[in-house]
Amino acid sequence: MPTEKLLFPPGPVLGIETSCDDTAAAVVDGGRVLASVVSSQAEHLPFDGVVPELASRAHVRLIGPVVREALAGAGLGWEDLAGVAATHAPGLIGSLLVGLTYAKAAAAARGLPFVGVNHLEAHLLSVLLTRDDVRPPLVGLLASGGHTEIVEAREWFRYRILGSTRDDAAGEAFDKTAILLGLGFPGGPAIDRAARDGDPAAIPFPRAWLGPDSLDFSFSGLKTAVRNFVAAEGGPEAMPPARTADVAASFQEAVVEVLATKTLLAAERAGVSTVVLAGGVAANRALRSRLEAACADRGWSFAVPELRYCGDNGAMVALAGALRLARGERSNWDLPAVPTLLQTSFGS
Numbered sequence: 001m002p003t004e005k006l007l008f009p010p011g012p013v014l015g016i017e018t019s020c021d022d023t024a025a026a027v028v029d030g031g032r033v034l035a036s037v038v039s040s041q042a043e044h045l046p047f048d049g050v051v052p053e054l055a056s057r058a059h060v061r062l063i064g065p066v067v068r069e070a071l072a073g074a075g076l077g078w079e080d081l082a083g084v085a086a087t088h089a090p091g092l093i094g095s096l097l098v099g100l101t102y103a104k105a106a107a108a109a110r111g112l113p114f115v116g117v118n119h120l121e122a123h124l125l126s127v128l129l130t131r132d133d134v135r136p137p138l139v140g141l142l143a144s145g146g147h148t149e150i151v152e153a154r155e156w157f158r159y160r161i162l163g164s165t166r167d168d169a170a171g172e173a174f175d176k177t178a179i180l181l182g183l184g185f186p187g188g189p190a191i192d193r194a195a196r197d198g199d200p201a202a203i204p205f206p207r208a209w210l211g212p213d214s215l216d217f218s219f220s221g222l223k224t225a226v227r228n229f230v231a232a233e234g235g236p237e238a239m240p241p242a243r244t245a246d247v248a249a250s251f252q253e254a255v256v257e258v259l260a261t262k263t264l265l266a267a268e269r270a271g272v273s274t275v276v277l278a279g280g281v282a283a284n285r286a287l288r289s290r291l292e293a294a295c296a297d298r299g300w301s302f303a304v305p306e307l308r309y310c311g312d313n314g315a316m317v318a319l320a321g322a323l324r325l326a327r328g329e330r331s332n333w334d335l336p337a338v339p340t341l342l343q344t345s346f347g348s
């Protein structure tokens with residue numbers, strides 16, 4: 001099937017990302033990252049989770065310096081840009097508004113084209129920051145702190161959601177489980193690290209398959225199983241490090257097995273042989289290697305972003321914005337910030 005060739009605008013594009021707790025900006029030119037700055041907010045650490053009002057305030061403080069640093073890193077001024085892009089959905093409403101409003105104001109003041117970007121589309125397209133051989137038709141697993149979606153793209157820019165989580169997102173499950181184990185926040189990297197020394201088969205935690213045909217996910221039962229297990233051991237402080245490592249590895253195995261199995265099933269059913277893994281949880285080593293090996297076994301192509309582009313970043317937003325600007329797309333100045341995925345066109 002012929003697939004659309006991706007075009008870039010004739011110049012660099014600034015991308016701004018403030019949908020959650022990272023203030024990020026980057027400049028991308030013709031698919032190449034000239035500069036990428038991510039400021040991860042430390043103010044949430046004492047709370048074991050993101051506090052929306054603190055996130056918005058930190059974005060207000062950081063957005064100017066982060067954008068200036070990205071432009072300086074690229075060695076460019078506003079006059080050199082071909083356009084400005086910012087995440088407008090989904091995410092925390094106050095956080096989204098900071099980056100979106102900044103981007104609109106800067107573009108309007110400088111007479112630059114502006115386009116709003118969907119955060120999940122940006123994650124999916126982030127594989128193109130390091131590889132230019134990824135083509136639809138494809139199935140993508142987008143797993144982050146806020147979302148867990150299996151999407152099908154028969155062509156770029158048109159997506160169909162095949163499966164979603166019914167409760168916690170995969171990254172949220174990692175974060176909550178890490179707290180139960182006393183490993184701190186954010187939990188994904190902490191569990192990934194702890195699991196290295198553990199036995200993934202030590203504890204048979206439950207897998208929520210939700211029926212043989214379902215491509216949906218549920219992680220709340222698994223989290224409860226870990227909570228009960230840790231309580232029965234006398235709490236996280238009573239557990240020796242080797243036991244904590246076994247719980248982390250067994251929990252991770254349960255998540256990875258379900259994520260990988262359903263993604264492969266979705267690709268089989270859709271009749272596609274390209275699988276993309278993206279979003280913050282794509283940094284997980286067990287998940288990356290499981291999907292990579294399974295795709296290799298089937299003779300399929302597997303694409304995952306470099307580690308630095310798995311978590312939230314401005315480069316993926318600049319890239320998605322650049323591709324949309326090159327198609328002649330422009331957003332109106334009244335483009336709203338939209339908190340939930342359901343109200344966006346991502347699934348249409």
Ligand code: KG4
Pocket residue numbers: 020143144145146147170171172174175186187188189192279280281282283284285310311312
């Ligand atoms: O995409 P992202 O940076 O922000 C959202 O859009 O939510 O994803 C953040 C999520 C967090 O829940 C974090 O714990 C998880 O990605 N994460 C990981 C790993 N690194 C980050 N989860 C599992 N293993 C990792 N190595």
Ligand code: ZN
Pocket residue numbers: 119123144145279280311312
């Ligand atoms: Zn994200």
